[in-house]
Amino acid sequence: MTPVHVIGGGLAGSEAAWALARHGVPVVLHEMRPVRTTDAHQTALLGELVCSNSFRSDDAAGNAVGLLHEELRRAGSLVLAQADHHRVPAGAALAVDRDGFAAGITAALEAEPLVTLVREEVAEPDAAWDSVIIASGPLTSDSLAQAIGRRTGEPSLAFFDAIAPIIHRDTIDFDTAWFQSRWDKGSGSDYINCPMSRDEYHAFIDALLAGDKVSFREWEGTPYFEGCLPIEVMAERGRETLTFGPMKPIGLTNPRGPKPYAVVQLRQDNALGTLWNMVGFQTKLRHAEQVRIFRTIPGLQNAEFARLGGLHRNTFINSPRVLDGALRLKAEPRLRFAGQITGVEGYVESAAIGLLAGRFAAAERLGGALQPPPPTTALGALLAHVTGGADAATFQPMNCNFGLFPPIEGRFRGKDRKAALSTRALAAIDSWLDRRPAA
Structure with missing residues (x-):
């Protein structure tokens, strides 16, 4: 079977590669470190956390990010499995030992026979690659950012992160x-x-x-x-x-x-x-x-x-304008995007879009088509936001939050409303995970 090429070994790229391999699809994972490093990274490990070591709230009943954690666990996320394994005390939050976490991500992917790790910078996706996931992250190299800009028809958008x-x-x-x-x-x-x-x-x-x-x-x-x-x-x-x-x-x-x-x-x-x-x-x-x-x-x-501490410039694309509902570039559908470069913000959100990109690409490679998760789920709400739910004219990076979810019927207030949204989401994600891609 022809492999899918994943560019970038951060959280999104690692999650996409893992999802592809779990579905029996071979992957070539391209990571430019240590051949070329960035202003923020300190190691050559996959899944390195360059900012906080916190994945934020782990409360699935009262917090949209905590709900996203639980959905990812149920979907077989590598990132959440390693985060749980390398957890450190942080109150109601999920925080990790950053070195152990990245080492665990790296070891899991290096041990996966369907994943081939290539240490090189990709300045331009090879024309022979028929399925590519660009998960180069907010610290995309200048050459690749220029290649993306030529395809999207606009210069890369950017914001500062610290x-x-x-x-x-x-x-x-x-x-x-x-x-x-x-x-x-x-x-x-x-x-x-x-x-x-x-x-x-x-x-x-x-x-x-x-x-x-x-x-x-x-x-x-x-x-x-x-x-x-x-x-x-x-x-x-x-x-x-x-x-x-x-x-x-x-x-x-x-x-x-x-x-x-x-x-x-x-x-x-x-x-x-x-x-x-x-x-x-x-x-x-x-x-x-x-x-x-x-x-x-x-x-x-x-x-x-x-x-x-430090400050670095992050790159993202105008996803609502240039991507379709399966994270494919409208102008060149062989290219998918995943992670923070799509305009989601946060470790977990990045991993979530990586998981979805990997599942979409796996279904396509296996001759089927995967319906997106329902918008009533955290995964679906986040996907809908970056692929059309947001206004392209004012698009900015976004964390997962309950404001992205469709309203729920009935009268609920405060914590009760969030709990009801979470209950609805988990039932919907379980149903979605049970589905088979349509041939």
């Missing part, structure tokens, strides 16, 4: 910091908390606003993704903005002293518990400034950083 710093646990001062999850969720001690008084917070804001930042003049006009704003950008919107965002003190009780005015939280980043990342502290501060300013946070005065 990375938060990671700190060595043994350099945190626990005479000041304490363990507690917000509202004591999870084990109740899944986060490290660093308190700030009002004066300490405002001094921190002053330093943040005055700090030396990376400038991207050649990319002026490129927007930030609202779900991952640098802390300096949030602070510029108002001095108290961070106290209602990543530094909010609600749900936390300081056992060391008075109620804090603001709190910096750190979440476990590896299985050993030796590395902790600064939650919501994406930044474009220069590295020396990050060390200087973040060490003014009580409890972090002696912090040693395993990784400092």
